[in-house]
Amino acid sequence: MNNVDDAALVEAYLAHVRIDKRLAARTVDLYTGDLARLAQNAQTAGVGLRRVQSAHVRRWVAQMHSAGRSARGIALILSGWRGFYVWLGRQGLVTQNPVQDVRAPKAGKPLPKALGVDESVQLAAHVEEGDDPALETRDACITELLYGCGLRIGELVGLDVAASGTARGWIDLQAGEAHVLGKGSKRRSVPVGRAALEALQRWLAARPALAAEDPALFVGRHGTRLTPQHIRVRLKRRSLLAGLSTPVHPHMLRHSFASHVLQSSGDLRAVQELLGHASIGTTQVYTRLDFQHLARAYDAAHPRAKGRGPAKS
Known part of the structure; x- marks a missing residue:
């Protein structure tokens, strides 16, 4: 096998993963495309597949990254290349794996999902x-x-109808404040707006119909405290019935609250206090959401915004 060309090496490896390892046809197809990319890169660099060095691989990773390939996509490609060189090593065709210590760029932290x-x-x-x-x-x-x-969601399900020595949280209707037990058993008070207070008063009037003996503020058909999972299911159903294109989960509404308060006030420290974040760094992710909002407004309104992007040479 020492004298076979690069194309034959790739074909032999693909036969190995298809027959010996019995990988799915879709996986074999992905490997085929990834190895074709590797062979093309090697040809452009003027080296055979068996002569590829780590420096080559790092350069190709940088090229894929600058071309817009996602960190996850690059990681999958590297995984395929790495497996190919492991196999070559077992055949005695290479003495080292040039992909072994090469890693994909770190993926950017995804933005929290928020509603408009x-x-x-x-x-x-x-x-x-x-x-x-x-x-x-x-x-x-x-x-x-x-x-x-x-x-x-944990703070919500922990609310009781009234304050007590055992209550994890409650709402003071007169003061318009929710007192909750957050992460790290830290208590905080959050203002409750007019719409939420009115909704709460309507719920308190309707709650006796469920014959609840549980002190929980939110109970189900049998009068017992709602679980987080029950609320997730009900909220997802409600969002779809309301005609929203995206199923909504409770934390999405928390993200929406933070994003919209920041858009209106610009007060990051206040948003940190309202959310109960121990570190301002945790809250700063919402500045990225706020910038996206501003960018969309700019694109929609500014006469010179159309086609915004890098200048083409």
Whole structure:
């Protein structure tokens, strides 16, 4: 096998993964494309596949990255190349794996998913016809509190109807404040807006219909405290019935709350306090969401925004 050319090496390896390793046809197809890329790069560099060095691979990674290939996509390509050189080593055709110590660029931290203001209002204003009136009133209140206060799902389910020595959290209607137990068992108070307070009053009036003996603020059909999973299911269903294109989960409403307060106020420190973040660094991710909002507004409104992007030479 010492005298075979690069194309024959690739074909022999693909036969190995297809027959000996019994990889799926889709995986073999991906390997075929990745190895074709490797062979083309090697040919352009004027080296055979068996003469490729780590410096070559790093240069090709940099080229893929600058061309817009995602970090995950590059990592998958490198995985395929690495396996190829492992096999070559077992055949005695290479003495070292040039891909062994090469890593893909770090993936950027994804932005939290947040709804636009119009979508948030659309969800909050939705009325589900035909549902149990008490449950509809409860779900509307849950939606208003998640979006209006930025509560975590654990903080929401921990709310009781009234303050007590054992309550993890409660809402002071008169003061318009929610008192919650957040991460690290840290207590904080969050203002509750007018719409959420009105929704809460409607829910408190409807709650006796469920014959709840549990002190929990939010209870189900059998009068027991709702679980986080139950709320996730109900909120996802509600968002789809409200006509939103994206299924909504509770933390998305927390992200929406933070993003919209920051867009309106520009006060990052206040958003940190409202969310109960121990570090301002955790809150700073919302400045990226805020910039996206500004960029969209610019693209839509500025007469010179069309075709915005790098100048073409």
